[in-house]
Amino acid sequence: MRMRVEGVRLLACWLLLAGWLLVPALACARGTAGGRAGPVLVLGDSLSAEHNIPAGSGWVSLLERRIQKEIVPPPKVVNASISGETTAGALVRLPGLLEKHRPSVLVIELGGNDALRGLSPAQLRGNLERMIGLADDAGARVLLLGIDVPPNYGPAYRERLRRTYAELAAGHPGTALVPFFLEGVALQPGLMQADGLHPVAAAQPHLVENVWPVLRPML
Numbered sequence: 135m136r137m138r139v140e141g142v143r144l145l146a147c148w149l150l151l152a153g154w155l156l157v158p159a160l161a162c163a164r165g166t167a168g169g170r171a172g173p174v175l176v177l178g179d180s181l182s183a184e185h186n187i188p189a190g191s192g193w194v195s196l197l198e199r200r201i202q203k204e205i206v207p208p209p210k211v212v213n214a215s216i217s218g219e220t221t222a223g224a225l226v227r228l229p230g231l232l233e234k235h236r237p238s239v240l241v242i243e244l245g246g247n248d249a250l251r252g253l254s255p256a257q258l259r260g261n262l263e264r265m266i267g268l269a270d271d272a273g274a275r276v277l278l279l280g281i282d283v284p285p286n287y288g289p290a291y292r293e294r295l296r297r298t299y300a301e302l303a304a305g306h307p308g309t310a311l312v313p314f315f316l317e318g319v320a321l322q323p324g325l326m327q328a329d330g331l332h333p334v335a336a337a338q339p340h341l342v343e344n345v346w347p348v349l350r351p352m353l
Contacts, residue, residue, distance in 0.1 A: 174211045175212045175274070176214065177265075178242070181246065183216055195213075201353070221248050239349070241349070242277070245262075255295055276308065278311045312348050318344070
């Protein structure tokens with residue numbers, strides 16, 4: 135009887151030890167399976183939709199390659215940009231995109247077409263703020279890519295646009311900002327297409343460099 139009790143105790147000890155050894159392995163397995171972050175979702179207009187440049191040469195494609203090289207494990211990059219997109223149009227599409235892709239980071243590159251249509255900065259701000267709120271509710275952090283407009287729009291309008299992006303980023307924790315997405319590219323000879331609005335293929339790496347220092351810590 136005593137030997138049987140000792141045997142049961144020994145078996146219990148072995149089972150307990152096996153359980154202790156198994157817990158880290160299971161945790162590691164769960165981490166491997168679920169450790170990959172949600173994708174980076176880019177919601178933009180023609181600046182992000184490879185307008186009039188070869189497919190695969192746009193800044194979003196180059197960004198994806200950069201992420202694959204420097205982030206382990208690398209999240210996917212989903213480019214939901216459409217030429218001609220406005221903040222109003224993107225706001226309508228965003229809930230479905232968030233539900234489908236469940237991104238960890240939402241990059242918003244919008245506002246240029248709103249400005250070209252004469253949308254007031256207040257309306258632009260309202261649409262962007264609602265998008266930030268939707269992303270927050272979905273658990274995604276937001277990166278805003280700020281815009282500028284030509285001087286003929288007037289200094290007051292340009293300043294209001296700049297403040298719109300800066301104040302949105304400052305007022306929403308988890309929201310980051312690239313103040314001017316086309317910094318070092320706009321108005322530079324050889325880097326813009328004939329329309330003066332869209333960067334050429336050779337300028338796309340410059341756009342990635344503008345985005346990467348802010349996006350990298352978010353990944």
